Amino acid sequence: MKxxxxxxxLVVLLLASCNTSAPExxxxxxxxxxxxxxxxxxxxxxxxxxxQRLNTSEVGKLVWQAIEAHGGLxxxxxxxxxxxxxxxxxxxxxxxxxxxxVADYWSARTRHERIDTLGEYGWTGKQAWxxxxxxxxxxxxxxxxxxxxxxxxIPFVLADEGINFELLGEQTYQERIxxxxxxxxxxxxxxxxxxxxxxxxxxxxxxxxxxxxxxxYPGYFPxxxxxxxxxxxxxxxxxxxxxxxxxxxxxxxxxDEQPAERITxxxxxxxxxxxxxxxxxxEAPSDAQILTDL
Numbered sequence: 465m466k467x468x469x470x471x472x473x474l475v476v477l478l479l480a481s482c483n484t485s486a487p488e489x490x491x492x493x494x495x496x497x498x499x500x501x502x503x504x505x506x507x508x509x510x511x512x513x514x515x516q517r518l519n520t521s522e523v524g525k526l527v528w529q530a531i532e533a534h535g536g537l538x539x540x541x542x543x544x545x546x547x548x549x550x551x552x553x554x555x556x557x558x559x560x561x562x563x564x565x566v567a568d569y570w571s572a573r574t575r576h577e578r579i580d581t582l583g584e585y586g587w588t589g590k591q592a593w594x595x596x597x598x599x600x601x602x603x604x605x606x607x608x609x610x611x612x613x614x615x616x617x618i619p620f621v622l623a624d625e626g627i628n629f630e631l632l633g634e635q636t637y638q639e640r641i642x643x644x645x646x647x648x649x650x651x652x653x654x655x656x657x658x659x660x661x662x663x664x665x666x667x668x669x670x671x672x673x674x675x676x677x678x679x680x681y682p683g684y685f686p687x688x689x690x691x692x693x694x695x696x697x698x699x700x701x702x703x704x705x706x707x708x709x710x711x712x713x714x715x716x717x718x719x720d721e722q723p724a725e726r727i728t729x730x731x732x733x734x735x736x737x738x739x740x741x742x743x744x745x746x747e748a749p750s751d752a753q754i755l756t757d758l
Contacts (some may be wrong), residue, residue, distance in 0.1 A: 496544060500568045500746065501544035501739045504656075511537045514623040523631040526643055530619040532546030533670035535707035539622045541570055543705050547577070550612035553732040561603045566745070567613045567737060571602065573746035574609050585609060586746065592755040593748035606755050615696070616709060616732055619672050624667065626650040632662065637674060637697075641667040671708065674697050677720055693718040694727070704735050 514537060518524035546570045552561040563576040575586035576599075585594040585605040592606035614621055622629075632644035642664035649659065656689050664674035675696045696717040700711035713730040716723035748754060 479511060491610045495706070498743045499544075499739070500570070500573070500741045500743050502541070504542065507541045508514070510541065510549055511703070517625070521629065521697070523629040523645055526631065527619065527622050527629060527645060529670045530663075530665045530672055531623060534619055534672070534709070535703070536619060539706050543707065543737040545569070545737065545741045546616070547733055547734065547736050547738050548612075548616060548709075549734040551579070551733070552612075553729045553731075554727060555729065560601060562609060563608075563612070564734065565612055566741060568741070569613075569617055570744055571746075572610070572613075573745055574613050576605075576609065584752075586637065588746055588748055593751050593752040594755060595752040597618055597751060597753035599753075600667065606757075610645065615675065615713065615730075618661075618675060619665075622647060622663070634666060634667075637664060642673070643667060654692075669702065675752060676712075696722040702732075702735060705737050707737075 515528060519527040531540075534576065545566055547566045548566070549562070549564045554560060560580070562579040562666075564579060565576045567574045567575055571589050573587060573589045575584065576582050583594070583599045583601070583610055584595060585592070585601070585608075587609035592609055594601060594605050614693075614723075626649055628648045628650065630648070632646050635642045635644045645662065645663050645665060648663040660678060662676040662746075663672050665672055676693055678693050684719040695716045696713045697716070698712075701708050702711045705707075710732055711731050713751040714726055715728040715730070716726050718724070
């Protein structure tokens with residue numbers, strides 16, 4: 465998938481979270497007890513700026529409506545870090561990945577506990593790490609640190625700075641009508657700014673049911689290039705503390721303007737907000753290996 469979900473996930477997410485600093489009117493060290501959760505005043509200011517930015521265009525207004533339909537950006541940030549199990553099972557022979565992740569969407573930080581074996585990895589907001597230091601993980605943990613984060617966080621992550629929107633038109637899928645919105649990223653945004661997504665926003669409910677995307681992560685494509693486009697359908701919706709997220713995803717190749725063979729099945733479970741998680745939780749452990757390569 466993309467680096468901020470497949471390559472694009474890690475890349476996109478890193479970039480999408482460029483607006484992670486505290487508002488200028490507040491001091492960062494004033495967060496009570498060093499919690500990853502932030503004061504309401506910070507949330508209100510960031511949400512107001514995102515709403516103003518998105519409402520400058522008709523397609524931006526559509527994205528804002530989707531965010532509201534899924535529970536609203538204010539509630540999303542106010543609930544604190546999100547925990548979930550992301551069980552990624554490929555059907556095409558690629559490596560399975562199954563982790564329990566805690567994600568701080570305010571500052572784009574993650575920590576994964578591997579389900580298949582002992583070990584952890586994560587993204588501090590600045591660097592990737594893995595523990596134990598000599599762990600032989602059969603996939604790119606830097607890329608995967610933010611990949612589930614991005615897919616699970618749609619549509620909320622689309623409110624971040626550095627994102628461009630284009631309304632592609634109308635699309636019909638499973639007898640429902642959707643508005644197709646293409647998402648691209650500004651130059652030098654994240655690890656893979658050439659990634660793009662296309663989200664399907666239901667014309668009636670305003671909720672997202674499909675995400676198409678490509679992966680251009682340089683760690684996979686050092687000489688340039690990208691994967692063919694993929695089609696990721698949501699398997700259902702679940703609402704936790706007022707926020708509606710996917711229960712999982714089925715991913716297909718996108719061929720001849722329609723979904724083709726299914727290539728992955730993903731389950732999103734054990735979903736809960738963790739407002740008492742501390743900043744220290746997202747730091748690299750002292751015995752971890754810091755990853756410097758993409």
